[in-house]
Amino acid sequence: MTKDEWVEMCGKALAVEDIENFHPLEIADIGRKAPDAQLYGDHRLVAPSFHLVPNAIKLCHVLCDLREAVKTTPVLVNSWYRDIIYNHRIGGVSRSMHLTCGAADVTKPGFTPSEVADILEHHPDSGKFGIGRYKTFTHIDIRGMIGRSSPARWGSNA
């Protein structure tokens, strides 16, 4: 699937759900260059399989809630979908939820990563979430909504 095809197909799926605040290229920035590996050269992010789009949509709904929580702000996405090579290149764990389109590393301007994690803990579906606390961002995933064991928590924002 080309970048344009991804934008069109995923864009339609988002429109059906009335999701206006997230763009297909935030979900999967097709063509983004992965860090180089000495032996294997260039790798650029490949489009996700279309069957993963429902996972992205579930996460969009959670991120829309995060957007409106406490004070409405944009939610900025550092990293959402990763293909398996991309994930490996950046040192992601082997069964990373980022491979499923159901995880994103995000920030919310005006809120610390710790505050963002606390907001997500108060979400009605937090029992189905994976929440990772990092110094500069918060990892959120919807593992319990796609049949993986949940909840999961790690990190301390320290």
Ligand SMILES: [Zn+2]
């Ligand atoms: Zn993550």
